[in-house]
Amino acid sequence: MTxxxxxxxxxxxxxxxxxxxxxxxxxxxxVSFQIRSGETYGLLGPNGAGKTxxxxxxxxxxxxxxxxxxxxxxxxxxSSIRARRHFGLVPQELAIYPDLTAKENLRFFGKLQGxxxxxxKLRTAEVLELIGLADRAGxxxxxxxGGMKRRLNIGIGLLHRPxxxxxxxxxxxxxxxxxxxxxxxxxxxxxxGMAVLYTTHYMEEAERLCNRIAIIDVGRIQAEGxxxxxxxxxxxxxxxxxxxxxxxxxxxxxxxxxxxVQKVDAGSSGIILTVHNGPGLLAPIVERAGSAxxxxxxxxxxxxxxxxxxxxxxxxxxxD
Amino acid sequence: MKSLAGIALVEVRRFLRDRSNIFFVFIFxxxxxxxxxxxxxxxxxxxxxxxAGDGGSGLAKALVQQLQADGLEVATAGxxxxxxxxxxxxxDVGIFLADADAADFSAGRPARxxxxxxxxxxxxxxxxxxxxxxxxxxxxxxxxxxxxxxxxGAAEADAVLEQASESVKRPTMELVxxxxxxxxxxxxxxxxxxxxxxxxxxxxxxxxxxxxxxxKARRLGVIARVMAAPVASWQAVGGQAxxxxxxxxxxxxxxxxxxxxxxxxxWGNPVLAGVILAVFCAVSAAAAMVIGxxxxxxxxxxxxxxxxxxxxxGLGGSMVPPxxxxxxxxxxxxxxxxxxxxxxxxxVQRHGGTLTDILPQLGVLAAMAAALLVLGSFxxxxxxxxxx
Numbered sequence: 001m002t003x004x005x006x007x008x009x010x011x012x013x014x015x016x017x018x019x020x021x022x023x024x025x026x027x028x029x030x031v032s033f034q035i036r037s038g039e040t041y042g043l044l045g046p047n048g049a050g051k052t053x054x055x056x057x058x059x060x061x062x063x064x065x066x067x068x069x070x071x072x073x074x075x076x077x078x079s080s081i082r083a084r085r086h087f088g089l090v091p092q093e094l095a096i097y098p099d100l101t102a103k104e105n106l107r108f109f110g111k112l113q114g115x116x117x118x119x120x121k122l123r124t125a126e127v128l129e130l131i132g133l134a135d136r137a138g139x140x141x142x143x144x145x146g147g148m149k150r151r152l153n154i155g156i157g158l159l160h161r162p163x164x165x166x167x168x169x170x171x172x173x174x175x176x177x178x179x180x181x182x183x184x185x186x187x188x189x190x191x192x193g194m195a196v197l198y199t200t201h202y203m204e205e206a207e208r209l210c211n212r213i214a215i216i217d218v219g220r221i222q223a224e225g226x227x228x229x230x231x232x233x234x235x236x237x238x239x240x241x242x243x244x245x246x247x248x249x250x251x252x253x254x255x256x257x258x259x260x261v262q263k264v265d266a267g268s269s270g271i272i273l274t275v276h277n278g279p280g281l282l283a284p285i286v287e288r289a290g291s292a293x294x295x296x297x298x299x300x301x302x303x304x305x306x307x308x309x310x311x312x313x314x315x316x317x318x319x320d
Numbered sequence: 321m322k323s324l325a326g327i328a329l330v331e332v333r334r335f336l337r338d339r340s341n342i343f344f345v346f347i348f349x350x351x352x353x354x355x356x357x358x359x360x361x362x363x364x365x366x367x368x369x370x371x372a373g374d375g376g377s378g379l380a381k382a383l384v385q386q387l388q389a390d391g392l393e394v395a396t397a398g399x400x401x402x403x404x405x406x407x408x409x410x411x412d413v414g415i416f417l418a419d420a421d422a423a424d425f426s427a428g429r430p431a432r433x434x435x436x437x438x439x440x441x442x443x444x445x446x447x448x449x450x451x452x453x454x455x456x457x458x459x460x461x462x463x464x465x466x467x468x469x470x471x472x473g474a475a476e477a478d479a480v481l482e483q484a485s486e487s488v489k490r491p492t493m494e495l496v497x498x499x500x501x502x503x504x505x506x507x508x509x510x511x512x513x514x515x516x517x518x519x520x521x522x523x524x525x526x527x528x529x530x531x532x533x534x535x536k537a538r539r540l541g542v543i544a545r546v547m548a549a550p551v552a553s554w555q556a557v558g559g560q561a562x563x564x565x566x567x568x569x570x571x572x573x574x575x576x577x578x579x580x581x582x583x584x585x586x587w588g589n590p591v592l593a594g595v596i597l598a599v600f601c602a603v604s605a606a607a608a609m610v611i612g613x614x615x616x617x618x619x620x621x622x623x624x625x626x627x628x629x630x631x632x633x634g635l636g637g638s639m640v641p642p643x644x645x646x647x648x649x650x651x652x653x654x655x656x657x658x659x660x661x662x663x664x665x666x667x668v669q670r671h672g673g674t675l676t677d678i679l680p681q682l683g684v685l686a687a688m689a690a691a692l693l694v695l696g697s698f699x700x701x702x703x704x705x706x707x708x
Contacts, residue, residue: 059548084550093541099334111326112549156545 009036010087011070012164012195013058018067020053020219028053028219031067037163040186040196042210044306050219051199052092055168058197059089072163085114087164088157092172094149095156098142102133102152105141106159113160118239123159131155132181135257154182164195171205183208203306215310222313229302234312237262238278239302240285243270247293254292258284270298278303323551324559331563332400332570334533341526349522350578356518357511357583357663367392367446368410370402373417378419379425379433382461386453392446406438413437428465504643508670511583513641515575516665520600520658521629521638523572527604528565528625534560534612535621538703557697562594564605572597588668592675595667598684600661602689607657613703637662658686 013035019027028050035041043051056062058069060078069076074083097106106124110116115123128134131151141149150170157165167186171179186209190196200206206213207227214224223230242251252266255273260281263274271289275281278301289296335341369387373380375396387394395411402414416434425431435450437443460481467477505513537543546556576597579585587593611628615621633639635649636658645653653659664681667673 019540056544061544061547078553081550081552087548089545091541091544093539093544095541095545097330097334097537097542099337100330100393108326108330109545109549112323112546112551114550290375 009038011035011041013039013041013197014068014070015054015058016068018054018057018069019065020050020057020062021065023194026219028057028064030217031216031221033214033221033224035164035195035197037195038190038193038210040190040198040213042213043197043199043216044201044206044210044213044310045216046201047201049201049216051201051216051220052168054216055089055166055199056119059166060084060085064179064219069195077290085160086162087166088160088162090154090157090167090170092168092170094146094153096149096152100138101138101140102128102144102155105138106156109156110159115160123161127155127159130158130185147174147181150174150178150182151185154185154213158189159255162194164197164246165189166197167201169201170198171200171202203310207306213306215306215313217310217314221311225255227306230306230309234304237274237276237304240273240275240278240282241298241300241302242273242285242289242294242296243298243300244289244294244296245269246295251292251294254288255285258288261285321555323549324555324562327546327556327559328562328566330535332566335530335567336570344572345522345526349518349571349575350582353511353514353518353575353579353583353585356514358614362381367412367442367449369394369446369450370405370411370414371396371417372399372402372414374419374422375424377417377419377422379422379431379457382457383415383417383433383453387450387537390449390456391455392449401580403436406436409438409440412440412443413450415450428461428622439620476673481636488529494689504666504670505641507683509584509586511579515583515585515587516662516669517546517633517638517641519572519575519579519597520636520661520665521633522575523568523597523601524604524607524633525626527564527608528611528629529622530564531608531612531615531625532618532621534564534608534700535615535618538612539616539618543700553701554697557700560700561605561609561693561696564608565601568601568604568608569598572601574670581645582642586669588665588670588672589674592668592673592678593665595675595682596661596664596685599685599689600657603657603685603692606689606696610692610699613696613699616703632656633658635659657685657688660688 011034011216015034015303016032018028018031019026031050031054033041033203043054045051053062057064058071058076060076060080060083063078071083072086074080074086076083097108098156102106103124106127107120110120110124117237125134128137131154133148133155136144136148141152144152154167154170157167167261170181172187174182186196186198190209198206198209212224212226213230215222215230223233248268248271252264252271253262255271256264258281260276261273262276265272271294273285275285282301286296286299339429365460371380371394373416375381375384380396384394384396397405401418402416405411406414414436416436418432418434421431421433433454435447435454448510461485463472463481464477467480472480480525534610543556543560546559547553576587576593580587594605608625611621611625615624635653636656637645638658642650642653642659642662653698660681664685667677667681671677
């Protein structure tokens with residue numbers, strides 16, 4: 001049992017000291033991370049942060065100027081064939097032939113993965129079912145909606161049952177329904193033991209899917225850890241917004257004296273508090289504000305998120 | 321190798337599935353060959369004679385028989401039609417027989433035959449052949465009358481004359497045109513020249529414009545995905561090259577087979593013609609790889625493909641035969657693959673050339689293909705980095 005657990009949690013991807021330069025411009029600098037089986041690892045950063053370049057190096061599409069990559073124990077390099085058998089790539093673009101049918105696309109890429117015969121036939125049918133395109137298998141993909149193309153794009157990456165699935169911004173330009181379907185699929189894959197490398201600039205996706213997240217900016221990993229570990233970096237403070245009328249000034253003064261309140265900003269229509277443990281302090285805050293003569297109309301606790309972490313680490317918003 | 325063939329097959333399948341290709345790749349070339357051949361095609365080197373007058377007269381029958389025996393193509397028609405065909409250059413010589421002259425000939429009296437030569441240079445040579453035929457008919461008529469005058473019956477006279485013609489063979493006369501160009505095209509069928517020219521033009525043009533699909537595949541990330549699969553990079557690039565070769569070959573074989581079946585085009589030794597086509601397709605495919613790798617915009621690639629394809633075809637003799645080029649233009653045309661392929665086809669098609677005869681042309685074409693393929697592969701790999 002113990003041995004089985006160790007095998008299941010074996011390192012699938014190890015990247016050490018990756019560097020990529022274009023001329024004098026360094027686009028990826030000293031990037032290291034590891035992913036274990038069953039783990040979903042997120043690269044979170046704005047557009048142009050270097051996420052796709054990292055993925056391109058991991059997939060062996062471009063050589064790293066320095067550093068090393070191992071996939072399932074195999075060294076990855078642009079000339080390495082064996083390492084490529086272990087991963088499935090889902091590029092950001094819809095990397096499918098528009099003039100081939102969904103089935104033909106799957107069969108073509110399956111053959112490139114060395115599959116064939118009955119195995120390919122059965123697995124193609126299985127994947128078509130999985131991505132919900134079984135009834136459209138014989139249609140040319142140029143007739144598909146954006147969401148259907150995205151699902152096929154992912155299906156191709158899954159076809160050969162890779163140890164590692166690399167997803168590069170798979171939900172860009174997708175409607176909310178398809179987006180949710182894609183995220184659910186990734187969650188299922190992770191529970192089945194597949195390691196997933198997931199890049200995104202959507203904070204919510206990283207929070208929902210990833211066991212560990214690396215925050216990337218200007219080609220460097222700024223911080224790495226679980227969602228909670230990253231949030232701790234901001235100091236773990238919450239924000240409480242109080243809205244209402246009455247004696248706001250007296251309420252501000254009274255709240256300043258409450259233990260756990262770090263900062264009080266009073267405005268014409270309310271008060272913004274910076275506190276430790278917002279949910280725990282909510283009741284005394286409401287009581288004290290009321291006692292001081294403020295009639296509350298709305299109260300909101302804003303907990304720190306990855307957006308706050310990114311802002312804290314880089315001094316700019318994730319969507320900048 | 322399975323991966324390489326798989327990539328190539330997908331490219332060919334996509335090409336065949338694109339409905340916009342049906343007209344421009346399969347129908348248009350044959351229409352053009354038909355049109356050009358009908359209007360400007362060579363006359364097979366066979367002299368064409370039109371005969372106007374009473375076809376049932378003895379003179380007309382004797383003339384038609386003799387002209388055909390001498391290897392001329394004879395068609396009888398009304399006077400207006402024959403004059404029209406003469407003016408359009410569709411026949412070389414028109415013969416006009418009046419009823420009175422036909423009657424005089426039958427009666428053994430002097431008869432006048434009007435012959436008009438067309439304006440093309442070959443017509444004068446044909447006129448000489450017609451004169452020879454008329455002379456033969458006249459001689460035979462004199463001999464027949466002489467025999468009949470000596471009291472031999474008509475049937476017996478014919479038998480004697482036939483016996484005489486079998487025992488004494490007439491000398492054959494070969495008329496050689498001093499014009500080199502005319503000599504070069506002698507023996508070609510009506511559609512033969514145009515078929516070669518349009519084959520080279522369209523195979524190259526379609527390949528270049530087809531480079532747009534390579535750009536689309538690159539932009540879509542399909543090629544990156546192929547490169548990320550457990551496939552050697554040479555196989556991925558080679559598959560693309562082989563796919564483009566397959567597309568060119570499909571069109572080339574279609575044009576060759578189609579023109580042979582529909583228009584009776586003689587391609588010469590089919591194996592050698594196939595070898596020339598294969599090497600030319602390799603050049604076309606490699607050139608498409610270069611275009612598809614250098615440019616990032618598929619619309620621009622189509623435009624460049626059409627422009628470059630037409631210019632090279634023009635310079636290479638696929639619009640006007642290079643035999644009509646000036647000395648300087650002849651030299652320039654040797655920079656194009658079309659010219660080398662044209663010369664190789666000419667050698668096989670017109671002169672019954674062997675593999676040894678076309679080795680220089682094949683060698684140059686193979687060198688062009690190799691150089692472009694190396695360049696195209698290098699550029700394709702570099703363009704992938706640009707696309708990521």
